[in-house]
Amino acid sequence: MSGIADTMDFNVKKLASDAGVFFTRAVQFTEEKLGQAEKTELDAHLENLIARGDCTKNWTEKIFRQTEVLLQPNPSARIEEFFYEKLDRKIPSRTTNGELLGQYMLDAAKDFGPGTPYGSTLITVGEYQKRLGGAEREFLQTSAISFLTPLRNFLEGDWRTISKERRLLENRRLDLDVCKARLKKAKLAEAKAAAEHELRVAQTEFDRQAEVTRLLLEGISSTHVNHLRCLHEFVEAQAAYYAQCHKLMQELQKDLSRIPNAFVINPSTSGMSVCSPHSVTSLPGASSPSRSLVSTNTLEPETLKIEEVKPPATGTRKAKVLYDYHAADTSELSLFSDELITVYTMPGMDPDWLIGERGNEKGKVPVTYLELLS
Numbered sequence: 001m002s003g004i005a006d007t008m009d010f011n012v013k014k015l016a017s018d019a020g021v022f023f024t025r026a027v028q029f030t031e032e033k034l035g036q037a038e039k040t041e042l043d044a045h046l047e048n049l050i051a052r053g054d055c056t057k058n059w060t061e062k063i064f065r066q067t068e069v070l071l072q073p074n075p076s077a078r079i080e081e082f083f084y085e086k087l088d089r090k091i092p093s094r095t096t097n098g099e100l101l102g103q104y105m106l107d108a109a110k111d112f113g114p115g116t117p118y119g120s121t122l123i124t125v126g127e128y129q130k131r132l133g134g135a136e137r138e139f140l141q142t143s144a145i146s147f148l149t150p151l152r153n154f155l156e157g158d159w160r161t162i163s164k165e166r167r168l169l170e171n172r173r174l175d176l177d178v179c180k181a182r183l184k185k186a187k188l189a190e191a192k193a194a195a196e197h198e199l200r201v202a203q204t205e206f207d208r209q210a211e212v213t214r215l216l217l218e219g220i221s222s223t224h225v226n227h228l229r230c231l232h233e234f235v236e237a238q239a240a241y242y243a244q245c246h247k248l249m250q251e252l253q254k255d256l257s258r259i260p261n262a263f264v265i266n267p268s269t270s271g272m273s274v275c276s277p278h279s280v281t282s283l284p285g286a287s288s289p290s291r292s293l294v295s296t297n298t299l300e301p302e303t304l305k306i307e308e309v310k311p312p313a314t315g316t317r318k319a320k321v322l323y324d325y326h327a328a329d330t331s332e333l334s335l336f337s338d339e340l341i342t343v344y345t346m347p348g349m350d351p352d353w354l355i356g357e358r359g360n361e362k363g364k365v366p367v368t369y370l371e372l373l374s
Contacts, residue, residue: 049217098133333363
């Protein structure tokens, strides 16, 4: 019992001592702010190192957080990964959105029939989506190891050590200032001697701690070099990922171009045979459809006399012109980007072509240059 009482007494005394130190520090900080107490200034070099260190910490933290958002936009998933890291457990493999979309397409193809045009196309696109998802997964893993981990190690390791030593340096500075104030107030020779001794000890401890802090802060330069290398690796990973995605999309477009055109709407239900405007979608940077488009209309120009063509009673639609088109002969109608025209089809026409009307002008127009409006 006496041992427990001694321990409790020691804890109470320590708590009272810490409270007294805290109160003294608060008074000292207040007096410094008001200019009523002396404050030992750090040398300019150390002040610059501290400012540089704070700048490095702040921007590293912002870059780290935003990179996390870039690689994992789902905040719930980021929180889950955070807990796994803190528990020192392996983060479970997570299906990417591309892989999930690809699997949905493959499953849908089974229900629609893999032998149908839509089903077979779903299979092709679904397989490529899964490959794109796999590329994304590899990119995320590479970026987390080569870029995020070094930034996290700095924030949770090196910077915490620097912050701890800086707090210790601040305490040593406050102790030094207290000793200086005590020496000024000492009147008796004996008191002055004791105060001078305390001042020398406090100055030595302050100088030692300042040197330790300086060495740690100078190490920020090597941190910049390390983060520069990691940044290059991150960019290389991004370049490889986007290049792989571009290659896969090019291959997908080639595969889709080999699939017979199955976008024709049943004339018996619509009164028209048209091509979906989405069939002209291409990668960013693509230009208008090639001028090499040649009419394969089963009704030759000699047979199809444009001036004798009459619009059907039903089945006409409005269309927006996507690109300029220059008529190849008198049976075709030149188009101007963004204009609206009326279109319809005739029995036996190639589904890649429609009859277009603009006022009194009339002629065949390629579907791929149009966006059909409802």
